[in-house]
Amino acid sequence: MKPILKIFINAVVAAARIPQLGSAVYVCNLLMAAVIAAAFRAFVAGTDSVSSLAPLFTDFDATLASDFLNRHGEAIGALARAVVPLALLSLAVNVILTGGILSLLSSRQKFSLRGFLRGCGHFAGRFLRVFFLVCLLLAAVGGIMITIFAGLDALLSSPVTAETRGNLIAAIGILATGFMLVVVVMVGDYARVLTVVDDGRSMLKALWSSFRFILRSAAGAFGVQYLFLLVNIGLFLLYLSAEWHTGTGSGFLLGFLFVVQQLVMIARAFLRTALFAGEVELAALSAAERLEAVAPAAAGT
Amino acid sequence: MRIPLLFCTAILGASTPVAAQFQPPLSDRVVAYRIDVRLDEKAKTLEGEEHLTWRNPSTEPVGDLQFHLYLNAFKNTHSTAMKESGGRFVRDDGSKTGGWGYIDVTSIRLQDGAEVRPLANFISPDDSNAADQTVLHVPLPSPVGPGESIGMDIRFTARLPRLSRRTGYSEDFFMIAQWFPKLGVFEPKGMRYAARGAWNCHQFHAATEFYADFGTYDVNMTVPQGFKVGATGVRVHETENSNGTATLTYRAEDVHDFAWVASPRLAERNDTWRDLRIRLLMPPERLFQSWRHVQCVKAALEYMDAHVGRYPYPELTIVDPPGYAAAAGGMEYPTLFTTVSSVLIPEQVRYPELATVHEFIHQYFYGMVASNEFEEAWMDEGFTAYYETRVMDAFYGPKTSAVHLLGFHFGDFEYTRFGYTSMLNPRMAPTATFAWELPSGGGSLTYFKTATILATLKGLIGEETMDSVMTAYFRRWSFRHPCGRDFIAVVNDIVPKTQGEKFGKDWNWFFDQVLYGTGVCDYELSSIRISPVEDDRGYVESDSGTVLRDVRGEVHGTRRSEVTVSRLGEVQLPVEVLVRFSDGSELLEQWDGKARVKVFRYTGTSTVVRAAVDPGMKIPLDINVTNNVKSFEPSTGMLWKYFCKVLFWLQNIFHAAATII
């Protein structure tokens, strides 16, 4: 088993070698987010409050913000509700893009738009099925975990110990549920990777194979997953710190912050692609190891 | 039945060998209670014997007594409080059963031995609900003369209800309040709104608090050994009994109620501020954050001392009820209050501080000023909310005192004002409405609108004058049960002395609108218009006589600016308008705020580039401050900032969703 760090580096290199993949993810999300952001900006600019709100440029002001929401809450609510269909559309687009990304990564071909789109189209139906199955699994696992820990809480804690033992059970419950949900996400990811490698048709089977693969290669699979998770969290904290220290108050600072924000989003998109690359590599390595294990045995007979 | 005052004093003196805390007394001490009470923690019952002395403070004979029996509010679904709350205990979802409570007065024996309990009957002065048993009317065989006193021994048993907002038990935590037969207030003619001497003794309501007379309390509480007890007043004695119980004796002077807390699961932290002993009772698991309560209550003591008056009592008990007794949290009693907190609330979210400061400030307006909380709840809750915002904003920062977390922040006054401005119907009723008659949601008028009214008053008269008003009000009316009219009289007295009559001879015009009226205040900077200045035309006078000049033309380099300000609400308040010109100069205009529209006109080489109504936010009652500014200066910075924010967070949401699934 290659060290996890090496898989991580290889994955990042692989993602960087085909920058079009990360860019596609970034641009799709950007476009959809920009629709709402632009609508929001246009709405605020069109209200008679725009001059009063000018001080919000330098710092948040709860009085201005709350009076604005009192007055325009319905319109802002309608805009917020518009996020839901766009988020669903974004999900669907991302699911479809994954087909193109994984097919290019696993075939190690150079980027061609036609190849990418072919990959997207070829796996779209199957990946959408994986998407729905993963949604169901997430809901089921989440529900089971909540039930288990609610039961444990009822069994082991009482109103008198709610703030001590009860909180501890809740904290363990949140961590355990989070862990289990990450497992489901990984099952979904590897199901797609294996589908691309095998061109399999049954997604239930793919999920089952994926689950077995994760059990078999637990150290590598979890290692890669959590390393990427840590890098993402680190990136986010870095951004918060940058925003904290930069503040706003001048056009230059705002421009700088915008650039930082978009660099963060580009990095996140590339990390997403790199995670796929890492998963592809891990799956390939595992397959190779199994072949090696089978080959000598076959040679011996 | 009349007995000399000396006789009562002798009785009390014999049983309470305690040095007086206040000499001379702070209050008129109309009542003296001496109570022995035993708590049965398993049966959740109290058994009490009360010796009560009442002095007739009026100039007319009084032939009856009226007692609050507030535990009967929890007796059944027929009580007025239960009807008002839809048959639910306060802070209850209504799903639980059981937990009913009551108080049964078994005997009222006057000092001459006459038993008057059989003569007593329940009355319902507020709503004629015959089934309500929260006010007991006791006719006396002979009236009590002016200035005379009457003494009596009362026996009662009580079952505590499941913990609701103000009283009851939860597991092993007992919040014992409104638990003994407590006299109402006999208001002599001329006091508050009394046209003739009469008892003011309201029923227990779901949404109102209390009103009782000042006096002394000597209370012996017998509880299981190991129970920690916090109570009104100071502990003067403690004995362990052979039957596994302990008896704690407390004395309280110049208070109008007595409440206590008992539980075996309370840890204690003691602190001091000047000569004051601060006693903090809280669950042991929260002790690590006890400093938060201590820090903010000291800040509040300091601030109130400097801006309103002195907290005179020797002790202050703060109770932070455990989570399972959270329904006891956030309630004030004399020299004792309950606050709210949790181990999960981070330091940057100052809800525990806010609750502690709020309940402490009640010691002034509920505890010492002691207005009638049934009829004029705004005088207690509103004034308390106002000073809560002042203390919190002064100590933790005006824009950060409530929450200051990860760049997001808002101040306590901002939060309080929002409580008013976000009301679905801010015109629903006058603030000065009997609190139990307010429609649902009317509590926002009592708390938040009143606090915003006082902040507006401060904005108009200045902080120094406001402090003069409040110190005078506190000095004149502490321990005297003032009414709204009395507060306004103080304003009318103090403000003209410091501000002259620029706002008029009195401030009735202000309170008539904002307190007794239902209108809202909303000023708008409607428009700025710039137009060229044309040459004079028509028959004009010149050196050569009257000539006709009729050629249209503009005066070169001169422009006319028109700033239009509108009054959109009903409330009329004097307001400032700040006008900025293109040459950078500024002009602060004063407007009486009465007309529906006011136009300010300027002619000159520089034009108006920005105008703001109420630029210093002196009128926080203005229900919408986002229509207060018009400007030719662009707001693009703000627009792009929020574009970037919305864009970035949506990108993150979309990306995270795609990553997870």
Ligand SMILES: [Zn+2]
């Ligand atoms: Zn309050």
